[in-house]
Amino acid sequence: MKNESEPTNQGRRDFLGAAAGLTAAAVAPGMMLHTVDSEAAAPTGGVSDAHRWGLLVDTSKCADGCTACVDACDQENGLNLQSQPLGDDELKWQNQRATWIRKVKLQDNLTGQVTNLPLMCQHCEHPPCVDVCPTGASFKRADGIVMVDRHTCIGCRYCMMACPYKARSFIHEQVDQKLTRAPRGKGCVESCNLCAHRLDTGDISTACADACSAEGHQALVFGDLKDPTGPLRQALAKKPNRQIRQDLGLNTGVRYAGI
Amino acid sequence: MAEVLSKGVLLAFLSVALGLSAMAKAEGVGDFVQPSSKAASVENCVEPTEYMRRNHFELIRHQRDETVYGGIRGAKHSLSGCVSCHVGYDSQGTPLEIDAEGQFCSSCHDYAAVEMNCFDCHATVPKGEAWNHEVAAVHAHPTGAAPLAATSAER
Numbered sequence: 001m002k003n004e005s006e007p008t009n010q011g012r013r014d015f016l017g018a019a020a021g022l023t024a025a026a027v028a029p030g031m032m033l034h035t036v037d038s039e040a041a042a043p044t045g046g047v048s049d050a051h052r053w054g055l056l057v058d059t060s061k062c063a064d065g066c067t068a069c070v071d072a073c074d075q076e077n078g079l080n081l082q083s084q085p086l087g088d089d090e091l092k093w094q095n096q097r098a099t100w101i102r103k104v105k106l107q108d109n110l111t112g113q114v115t116n117l118p119l120m121c122q123h124c125e126h127p128p129c130v131d132v133c134p135t136g137a138s139f140k141r142a143d144g145i146v147m148v149d150r151h152t153c154i155g156c157r158y159c160m161m162a163c164p165y166k167a168r169s170f171i172h173e174q175v176d177q178k179l180t181r182a183p184r185g186k187g188c189v190e191s192c193n194l195c196a197h198r199l200d201t202g203d204i205s206t207a208c209a210d211a212c213s214a215e216g217h218q219a220l221v222f223g224d225l226k227d228p229t230g231p232l233r234q235a236l237a238k239k240p241n242r243q244i245r246q247d248l249g250l251n252t253g254v255r256y257a258g259i
Numbered sequence: 260m261a262e263v264l265s266k267g268v269l270l271a272f273l274s275v276a277l278g279l280s281a282m283a284k285a286e287g288v289g290d291f292v293q294p295s296s297k298a299a300s301v302e303n304c305v306e307p308t309e310y311m312r313r314n315h316f317e318l319i320r321h322q323r324d325e326t327v328y329g330g331i332r333g334a335k336h337s338l339s340g341c342v343s344c345h346v347g348y349d350s351q352g353t354p355l356e357i358d359a360e361g362q363f364c365s366s367c368h369d370y371a372a373v374e375m376n377c378f379d380c381h382a383t384v385p386k387g388e389a390w391n392h393e394v395a396a397v398h399a400h401p402t403g404a405a406p407l408a409a410t411s412a413e414r
């Protein structure tokens with residue numbers, strides 16, 4: 001299945017890469033004509049496979065009880081604007097509300113060793129969520145970010161079943177308040193997109209990694225897996241690290257040290 | 260004879276009245292730009308007005324795919340651009356939801372009886388717009404501990 005789908009993805013990637021290049025050329029002169037949208041983000045050249053974005057999580061630095069990354073993600077992506085449906089059970093709501101990043105605590109029962117780690121979409125190179133999607137809504141961008149095109153998503157939730165990391169959430173109810181950068185609609189699935197809105201406007205950072213650094217933990221390093229001199233590759237070269245469920249051969253973009 | 264004449268006069272009068280009212284209607288239809296919106300102060304939309312009236316959705320839909328798959332944001336045919344330019348403001352300067360009754364998008368869509376689903380998912384007022392270079396400057400050190408200062412783009 002995986003091997004079969006690979007040439008298809010590659011073709012699509014080339015096509016999209018070319019399409020993105022063309023538009024950049026066509027749009028740029030238009031931007032000059034109007035000052036109206038100068039307040040909106042200045043576009044970068046668009047997504048390209050010259051990058052593959054990823055994260056390194058150093059679990060030894062991830063503090064017990066700290067939720068800085070989770071809170072920052074909630075704010076950045078408008079997840080804090082979700083409201084509990086009237087009369088809904090609190091526990092049920094906590095299970096159902098969309099979360100892009102979760103704190104997971106592991107304990108080795110023999111040694112008592114406790115490990116804390118944040119878990120989000122791992123941005124698999126061979127994403128099962130994309131393989132199973134019947135509409136093509138779940139897709140991988142040229143730069144390795146796995147996203148849902150919610151214009152095409154029919155809410156079947158196959159991808160949620162297929163994801164080994166429980167990374168995806170379903171929006172059960174109409175959401176009243178939305179941020180411009182984070183649309184959100186009833187009946188669609190969504191998950192971490194590595195703050196694509198930042199990357200697309202030339203800001204190489206994610207809310208979670210920024211927040212973790214601001215707290216002084218430095219447990220998250222964000223960067224380009226294809227840049228051997230960049231901060232991520234430097235960090236990966238220094239620390240022994242692995243993928244969660246490495247046995248599945250998904251070649252995730254998010255790597256963990258200390259597990 | 261007198262009857263025929265009066266009929267003629269009546270017809271002429273009617274046709275003039277109808278013609279006038281049709282003209283008045285036509286003027287009323289184009290007039291959905293909110294006086295308090297940024298759009299009211301610029302000469303025309305990102306494309307000529309007549310073109311936009313008929314084809315705005317073709318442009319938005321094309322840009323949608325550019326943005327979702329190609330990561331091109333803040334381009335001139337983006338929906339967030341429509342909202343930030345066409346949103347009206349009340350006397351306190353608070354933006355009014357663009358799909359609220361009488362506001363830019365809904366007033367024309369109501370008139371044309373075309374249902375609009377954009378705002379089931381998309382923001383109806385400019386709020387937390389995608390990052391731009393102004394915001395990115397605050398994050399000069401990508402992995403550093405830069406404070407998350409709100410800028411005009413984030414509102």
Ligand code: SF4
Pocket residue numbers: 120121122123124127128129130146162163164165166167168191
């Ligand atoms: S972690 Fe889950 S949602 Fe993310 S790419 Fe892999 S299978 Fe898809």
Ligand code: SF4
Pocket residue numbers: 132133134135136137138148152153154155156157158159160188189
């Ligand atoms: S829920 Fe949406 S993204 Fe997921 S498999 Fe179904 S159509 Fe695809």
